[in-house]
Amino acid sequence: MPTSEPPVTLRERKKQRTRQALAETAVSMFTEHGFDATTLDALVDAVEVSKRTFFRNFRSKEDVAFTAARELWDAYLEALGEAGGTGPLLDVFRDTMLATLGRMDQDWYRRFPATLRLIEQSSSLDGYSRRFCAGVQAEIARRVGDPDRLELRLLVEFFLAIWNCALAEWLPDCVPGELPECVRRAFAAIDDSLRLAR
Known part of the structure; x- marks a missing residue:
């Protein structure tokens, strides 16, 4: 009998939303301003997260792009x-x-x-x-x-x-x-x- 997957916790849902916001905002900003011209500081400011939060989700600007x-x-x-x-x-x-x-x-x-x-x-x-x-x-x-x-x-x-x-x-x-x-x-x-x- 198949077992159902455990429900996603509130913490995990929040982490997924943050990761998605970083990825979508990064592509938007990189497209508008250029990849090299967009700083990591500008990206995390736009999403209102810390660099520490960014690096918990992605290894680099290239990774998020x-x-x-x-x-x-x-x-x-x-x-x-x-x-x-x-x-x-x-x-x-x-x-x-x-x-x-x-x-x-x-x-x-x-x-x-x-x-x-x-x-x-x-x-x-x-x-x-x-x-x-x-x-x-x-x-x-x-x-x-x-x-x-x-x-x-x-x-x-x-x-x-x-x-x-x-x-x-x-x-x-x-x-x-x-x-x-x-x-x-x-x-x-x-x-x-x-x-x-x-």
């Missing part, structure tokens, strides 16, 4: 762990991404494009993004097989390249319902891409 992307990949890895059955791993990666995107709410779809644009505009955020993605890449490989296997490492890199192509198609307009379709189109283009000749 990257919240929407982290939420996506945390949800993806969770869904990948739930995925059952067998078959080509590239199909598993695609289907898991589509399932993950289906779980994301409208608020996430509002914040995620702003995060992507911030990454494009800031070298420090771009570097943070690359390090984070390398960690995700290794974790995906670890969850589905031997992370040292060359073929698997190549396949995960291929999957992430397809994902980035889908994002590039979606990013100009960022219509929430169109991101899954961009993913489907990018995966569907694989066979034709491999047959391209000079």
Whole structure:
């Protein structure tokens, strides 16, 4: 018989609200004033919390700016762990991404494009993004097989390249319902891409 999860305490709900306020305000301020030009002092003043509270929730300005992307990949890895059955791993990666995107709410779809644009505009955020993605890449490989296997490492890199192509198609307009379709189109283009000749 399944056990129900314990109710979230008032303290935990308050912590979640603070974390959400910091993430949303950070993206808004970084978008309006620029990532490098927005100080941590200005951010915590805007949310009316202390730096100590900030650092209980996030490690750095880069970390708080990257919240929407982290939420996506945390949800993806969770869904990948739930995925059952067998078959080509590239199909598993695609289907898991589509399932993950289906779980994301409208608020996430509002914040995620702003995060992507911030990454494009800031070298420090771009570097943070690359390090984070390398960690995700290794974790995906670890969850589905031997992370040292060359073929698997190549396949995960291929999957992430397809994902980035889908994002590039979606990013100009960022219509929430169109991101899954961009993913489907990018995966569907694989066979034709491999047959391209000079």
